[in-house]
Amino acid sequence: MAEKKLMxxxxxxxxGVIAAGCRFFAGYPITPQNEIPEYMxxxxxxxxxxxxxxxSEIAAINMLFGAAAAGKRAMTSSSSPGIxxxxxxxxxxxGADMPVLVVNVVRGGPGLGNIAPAQxxxxxxxxxGGHGDYFTITLAPNSAxxxxxxxxxxxxxxxxxxxxALILADGLLGQMMEPVALSAEPVDPNTLxxxxxxxxxxxxxxxxxxxxxxxxxxHLEEWNWRRNAKYAQIIKEEQRSEAVSCDDADLIIVAYGTxxxxxxxxxxMAREKGLKVGLLRPITLxxxxxNSLLALAKTAKDFLVVEMNLGQMVDDVKLAIExxxxxxxxxxxxxxxxxxxxxxxxxxxxxxxx
Amino acid sequence: MQQIxxxxxxxxxxxxxxxxxxxxxxxxxxxxxxxxxxxxxxxxVGIAPVGCSVFADEYFNCDMIQPPxxxxxxxxxxxxxxRPNCIVFSYQGDGxxxxxxxxxxxxAAARNENITVIFINNAxxxxxxxxxxxxxxxxxxxxxxVQGRDIKKQGYPIKVCELLAGLDGPYYLxxxxxxxxxxxxxxxxxxxxxxxxxxxxxxxxLVEILSMCPTNWGMxxxxxxxxxxxxxxxxxxxxEYRNRAKEGK
Amino acid sequence: xxxxxxLEEVCKGCGLCCxxxxxxxxxxxxxxxxxxxxxxxxxVTDNSKCIGCGYCFKVCPEPAIEIYK
Numbered sequence: 001m002a003e004k005k006l007m008x009x010x011x012x013x014x015x016g017v018i019a020a021g022c023r024f025f026a027g028y029p030i031t032p033q034n035e036i037p038e039y040m041x042x043x044x045x046x047x048x049x050x051x052x053x054x055x056s057e058i059a060a061i062n063m064l065f066g067a068a069a070a071g072k073r074a075m076t077s078s079s080s081p082g083i084x085x086x087x088x089x090x091x092x093x094x095g096a097d098m099p100v101l102v103v104n105v106v107r108g109g110p111g112l113g114n115i116a117p118a119q120x121x122x123x124x125x126x127x128x129g130g131h132g133d134y135f136t137i138t139l140a141p142n143s144a145x146x147x148x149x150x151x152x153x154x155x156x157x158x159x160x161x162x163x164x165a166l167i168l169a170d171g172l173l174g175q176m177m178e179p180v181a182l183s184a185e186p187v188d189p190n191t192l193x194x195x196x197x198x199x200x201x202x203x204x205x206x207x208x209x210x211x212x213x214x215x216x217x218x219h220l221e222e223w224n225w226r227r228n229a230k231y232a233q234i235i236k237e238e239q240r241s242e243a244v245s246c247d248d249a250d251l252i253i254v255a256y257g258t259x260x261x262x263x264x265x266x267x268x269m270a271r272e273k274g275l276k277v278g279l280l281r282p283i284t285l286x287x288x289x290x291n292s293l294l295a296l297a298k299t300a301k302d303f304l305v306v307e308m309n310l311g312q313m314v315d316d317v318k319l320a321i322e323x324x325x326x327x328x329x330x331x332x333x334x335x336x337x338x339x340x341x342x343x344x345x346x347x348x349x350x351x352x353x354x
Numbered sequence: 355m356q357q358i359x360x361x362x363x364x365x366x367x368x369x370x371x372x373x374x375x376x377x378x379x380x381x382x383x384x385x386x387x388x389x390x391x392x393x394x395x396x397x398x399v400g401i402a403p404v405g406c407s408v409f410a411d412e413y414f415n416c417d418m419i420q421p422p423x424x425x426x427x428x429x430x431x432x433x434x435x436x437r438p439n440c441i442v443f444s445y446q447g448d449g450x451x452x453x454x455x456x457x458x459x460x461x462a463a464a465r466n467e468n469i470t471v472i473f474i475n476n477a478x479x480x481x482x483x484x485x486x487x488x489x490x491x492x493x494x495x496x497x498x499x500v501q502g503r504d505i506k507k508q509g510y511p512i513k514v515c516e517l518l519a520g521l522d523g524p525y526y527l528x529x530x531x532x533x534x535x536x537x538x539x540x541x542x543x544x545x546x547x548x549x550x551x552x553x554x555x556x557x558x559x560l561v562e563i564l565s566m567c568p569t570n571w572g573m574x575x576x577x578x579x580x581x582x583x584x585x586x587x588x589x590x591x592x593x594e595y596r597n598r599a600k601e602g603k
Numbered sequence: 604x605x606x607x608x609x610l611e612e613v614c615k616g617c618g619l620c621c622x623x624x625x626x627x628x629x630x631x632x633x634x635x636x637x638x639x640x641x642x643x644x645x646x647v648t649d650n651s652k653c654i655g656c657g658y659c660f661k662v663c664p665e666p667a668i669e670i671y672k
Contacts, residue, residue: 026431063431066428066429066431069432072436088422199399201399202395204396211419358605360669372664375618376664379664380663574618
C-alpha cells in the first residue's frame with residue numbers, strides 16, 4: 001500500500017516533481033503559485049537540488065533551457081502573466097527540441113487580471129504560445145493526486161518527444177487539501193540515462209550543438225516538417241482523457257481541471273433527476289482527445305463545454321466532432337468559477353424536463 | 355620546423371564569416387587557444403549570442419548552445435548549476451549583453467555565478483546593419499542616429515564594467531581592446547584569468563573587449579584600429595575594474 | 604630561422620598585419636594577387652628577416668597567419 005498524506009495541491013506538485021527525479025527549479029514569485037517555489041526551496045535544499053529565485057520569468061525559462069540542454073530534468077512554475085514572459089524562451093526550447101516542464105497556475109486575465117482560478121490561457125497553452133510553428137504537450141490535472149503524478153508523466157512525455165511540456169493548474173487546485181498516495185518508487189536522478197543531445201563537454205565524442213536556427217536555404221522548412229511528423233505521432237499516441245457516466249449519456253459535458261470537478265457535482269445532481277448526462281474530461285489539452293469525442297459523438301446528441309473563460313476549448317470540441325452534434329457553451333471569465341447549480345440549470349435548459 | 359603560432363585546436367576548421375578587420379576573430383582565436391592550453395576544451399560548453407557571433411556555435415571546437423538574445427547568462431546558469439564540472443562561457447555582443455540582456459547579466463554578476471563572460475563592445479549593432487547600440491558613443495553615427503548619437507534624445511552609453519563594479523558580487527571585471535599587439539596580449543591575459551577563475555571556482559568573471567567593426571563604423575580596418583585608440587579607449591578606459599584575486603580572495 | 608606563412612585563401616586582406624605592426628616591416632597587402640574570395644591577401648616581402656615575434660598573428664582576425672621556427 002502506498003503511503004497516503006493529506007497535502008496541499010501545490011505541495012503535492014513539488015513532491016511529484018522531486019519524485020520524478022527533477023533536481024533543478026528556477027522561478028520568479030507570482031500569486032497564486034508561491035507555495036510551489038517556497039516549498040521547493042526547502043525541499044531542494046534538503047535533497048541537494050538546485051533552487052534559483054530568478055530576476056524574471058525570462059531568466060527562469062532560459063535557465064531551464066540551459067539545464068535541459070545539459071541533459072537534466074528542469075522545471076519552473078509561474079502564473080499567467082509570468083508565462084507570457086516565458087513565451088520567447090519556450091519558443092526557442094521548442095525550436096531546439098528540448099524537454100522542460102513548465103507549470104502554469106492560471107489566473108484571471110488579461111493583463112494583471114486577478115489571482116482567482118481561471119482557464120483563460122487555454123489558447124496560449126495549446127497553440128504554441130510564442131512565435132513560430134510549434135506545440136507544447138499540455139496536461140490538465142484536476143486533483144492533488146494528479147498534481148503529484150503528472151510531473152513524472154509530463155517529463156517522460158517531454159523527453160520521449162524532445163518537446164517542452166506544460167501542466168495547467170489553477171489556484172483552487174493548488175490550495176485545496178486532499179489525500180495523496182505517494183509513489184513507493186521515486187526516480188533516482190542518478191539512474192536517468194544521459195540523453196544523446198546533452199551538453200556535457202565533448203570528451204571522447206564529437207562536439208554537440210544546441211540551436212533553434214538554420215539559415216541554409218530550405219533547411220528550416222525541412223526541420224519544421226520533421227517536427228510536424230513528431231507532432232503527428234504525439235497526436236496519434238498520446239491523447240488522454242477520462243470518461244465518467246458517458247455510456248448512456250444524451251448530453252456529454254466537456255470540461256477539464258477545476259471545471260471538471262464542478263461539473264462532476266452537477267452531473268450527480270442531474271443523474272438523481274434521471275437526466276442522462278456524462279463527463280468527458282480531457283487530461284491532455286494538447287494533444288486534444290479528439291478520438292474520445294468522436295466516439296462519443298456516435299451516441300450522444302448534445303455536447304456542453306464548460307470553461308472558466310469566454311470559450312476557448314469549445315473550438316477544439318467543434319473541430320474534433322466537426323460540428324456533427326449540437327455544441328453548447330457555458331463559461332465564466334475573469335476568475336469566475338461556475339457552481340454546480342448553475343451548470344445543472346444549463347443541463348436542464350438543454351435536455352428539458354426535470 | 356615547428357609551428358609557434360597558428361590556428362588553435364580550440365577552433366573548428368570552419369572559415370569565419372566575419373567582415374575583414376572584425377575584432378571577433380581575434381577574440382575567437384584567443385578563446386580557441388585557451389581551451390587547449392588550459393586543457394578545458396573537452397569539458398567546456400560555450401554560449402553563442404544573437405548578433406554577428408551567432409555563428410560562434412560553428413567556430414568553437416567544443417559543445418555549444420545558441421539561446422535567445424541576451425539570455426546567455428541565464429542559460430549559462432542553467433548549465434553550470436546542473437553540471438558544475440563543466441566550464442561555461444557566455445560570448446555576447448553589446449546589444450545582447452548591454453541592451454536586451456541587461457537584467458540577466460546584472461543578476462548573474464550579483465549572484466557571482468561561476469561563469470566566464472566574454473563581452474564584445476564595438477559600439478554598434480553589427481548583424482542588423484549598424485544601428486545604435488547601448489554602447490554607441492555620444493556623437494557617433496549609426497543607421498538609427500544618422501546625425502550622431504544625441505545624448506539629449508538618446509541618452510548616454512552604458513559602461514558595463516563600471517556598472518557591474520557597483521555590485522559586490524562579481525569576482526573579476528576587466529576591459530581590454532584588440533586593436534594593437536600590446537592590447538591583444540593584455541586581452542589574452544584577461545581571458546585566461548577569466549577562465550582560470552572559473553576552474554578555481556572563484557565566481558563571475560567578465561572581460562569587456564573593445565572591438566573593431568570597420569564595416570558599420572564606415573572605416574577601413576586600419577582606420578578602425580586607430581579610431582579605437584582615439585575614441586573608444588578614451589570613452590571606455592582599459593584596465594581592471596574588479597579583481598578579487600588581488601584582494602587575496 | 605623563424606618565418607611567417609600567409610594562408611592566402613583564409614586572408615581577407617584587412618591589412619591590420621601590414622600597418623606598422625611588423626618590427627622588421629616585411630608584410631604588405633599583395634598588389635597583384637587576388638584570392639578566390641576576391642581579397643588581396645597579405646604577402647611576405649623578405650622572410651629571412653622574420654624574427655618570429657608573432658605580432659602579425661596576434662592582430663589577425665582569421666587567423667590567416669602561421670609562424671614557424
